[in-house]
Amino acid sequence: MKRARIVGTGMAVPECVVDNHLLSRCMNTSDEWIVQRTGIRERRVSPDTYRMLLRLAEAPDKVAFMDEVFAQGLDGKIDSTLTVSDLAFEASTMALKNAGVEPRQLDCIIDSSTVPDFAYPHTGCVLQGKFGLTSTPAICLQQGCAGFIFGLAVADQFIRGGIYERVLVVGAELLSSIFDYTDRGRDMAVLFADGAGAVVLQAVDSGESGLISHHLHTDGTILDGLSGEVWGTSTYPAISKKKIEEGRGRPRMNGRAVFVQAVRRFREVIGKCLGANRLTVADVDCFIFHQANIRIIEAVTDALKIPPEKTFNNVERYGNTAAASVPMALHEAVLAGRIKDGDLVLLAAFGTGFSWGASLLRW
Numbered sequence: 200m201k202r203a204r205i206v207g208t209g210m211a212v213p214e215c216v217v218d219n220h221l222l223s224r225c226m227n228t229s230d231e232w233i234v235q236r237t238g239i240r241e242r243r244v245s246p247d248t249y250r251m252l253l254r255l256a257e258a259p260d261k262v263a264f265m266d267e268v269f270a271q272g273l274d275g276k277i278d279s280t281l282t283v284s285d286l287a288f289e290a291s292t293m294a295l296k297n298a299g300v301e302p303r304q305l306d307c308i309i310d311s312s313t314v315p316d317f318a319y320p321h322t323g324c325v326l327q328g329k330f331g332l333t334s335t336p337a338i339c340l341q342q343g344c345a346g347f348i349f350g351l352a353v354a355d356q357f358i359r360g361g362i363y364e365r366v367l368v369v370g371a372e373l374l375s376s377i378f379d380y381t382d383r384g385r386d387m388a389v390l391f392a393d394g395a396g397a398v399v400l401q402a403v404d405s406g407e408s409g410l411i412s413h414h415l416h417t418d419g420t421i422l423d424g425l426s427g428e429v430w431g432t433s434t435y436p437a438i439s440k441k442k443i444e445e446g447r448g449r450p451r452m453n454g455r456a457v458f459v460q461a462v463r464r465f466r467e468v469i470g471k472c473l474g475a476n477r478l479t480v481a482d483v484d485c486f487i488f489h490q491a492n493i494r495i496i497e498a499v500t501d502a503l504k505i506p507p508e509k510t511f512n513n514v515e516r517y518g519n520t521a522a523a524s525v526p527m528a529l530h531e532a533v534l535a536g537r538i539k540d541g542d543l544v545l546l547a548a549f550g551t552g553f554s555w556g557a558s559l560l561r562w
């Protein structure tokens with residue numbers, strides 16, 4: 200039987216860096232508050248968000264300025280200069296180059312993006328078009344921060360089943376485009392940011408290194424923990440002026456509920472993954488967690504007695520990039536020499552849904 204192996208990784212982030220001090224000039228927050236509770240010092244955002252934040256920082260009435268942006272765009276313009284598929288394309292191009300694989304050699308593309316270029320078609324489809332491919336199947340998974348792990352699991356089944364040989368798995372997000380950067384949205388706006396990560400999976404003979412097992416879960420009974428209605432059919436009509444005026448187009452989060460659930464589910468799924476493979480924490484060389492918040496990661500690693508040197512984190516520099524965070528951290532961990540040939544690596548993520556999962560692989 201064939202096994203799927205990661206043969207190339209890549210990532211992309213916008214050039215614009217936003218530190219906590221710039222956010223403190225836009226809303227009532229501070230570097231100290233953000234660092235203490237999340238570990239985030241800076242994040243990357245699209246040029247549009249960056250320009251908007253510079254203007255918001257100078258605006259005497261922040262709420263009025265933000266409302267004007269929501270109503271009219273920035274300076275009356277609403278076209279984006281960078282979209283989520285642009286970031287997905289850049290990260291994927293790097294992963295393909297590192298793998299030595301041409302786009303036309305791909306049998307399938309699986310993308311996960313919380314906020315797409317278009318409501319439809321999905322971002323995987325837009326990404327496929329940017330490669331100039333005209334019949335390669337493109338799949339999109341709406342799994343929030345757990346999207347990359349779910350994508351790996353789906354791709355792995357295609358490869359193990361002998362259906363496909365080479366699959367591109369991408370997590371890409373342009374989340375800075377949906378937040379309210381005034382006091383009204385400060386609970387979420389300081390956490391999330393933009394970025395993309397990608398891997399190329401290739402079929403190899405079993406017994407070699409590659410993906411070993413996946414453990415996926417969803418609990419759809421706590422929807423108000425983390426949700427966004429945007430154009431959803433939870434309202435009629437799906438898009439209305441009233442919806443926007445009532446702020447229902449914006450994302451919502453119950454931070455404490457997310458924190459408690461995330462720590463619980465990470466612990467459970469990592470335990471399950473280790474148990475299913477008759478392993479202990481000591482057997483794993485590197486743990487890559489979804490980079491939501493350093494406090495969540497520390498609560499999990501403390502509880503499971505995972506030594507800090509067995510984790511790789513970059514949340515301090517990029518914030519929470521949702522579906523992009525695991526492949527971005529994986530890419531940087533490999534580049535930094537923190538993951539070497541033959542290492543056992545455990546990836547774990549938790550996000551909206553709630554959906555969460557873990558993947559075990561031999562590098």
Ligand code: ACO
Pocket residue numbers: 227228229232233236237344385386387389390425452453454455457458461489491492494495519521549550551
């Ligand atoms: N700056 C300053 N104050 C803020 C900010 C901010 N950016 N955001 C919220 N606050 C205020 C709140 O309004 C609240 O004020 P109140 O007490 O007057 O009502 C107060 O801070 C809450 O403070 P704490 O109780 O100390 O906050 P807490 O320790 O719960 O930390 C946080 C909040 C960081 C959101 C935490 O709950 C958390 O990390 N939750 C997980 C959220 C997360 O990671 N979401 C990611 C999505 S899912 C995922 O990717 C796993």
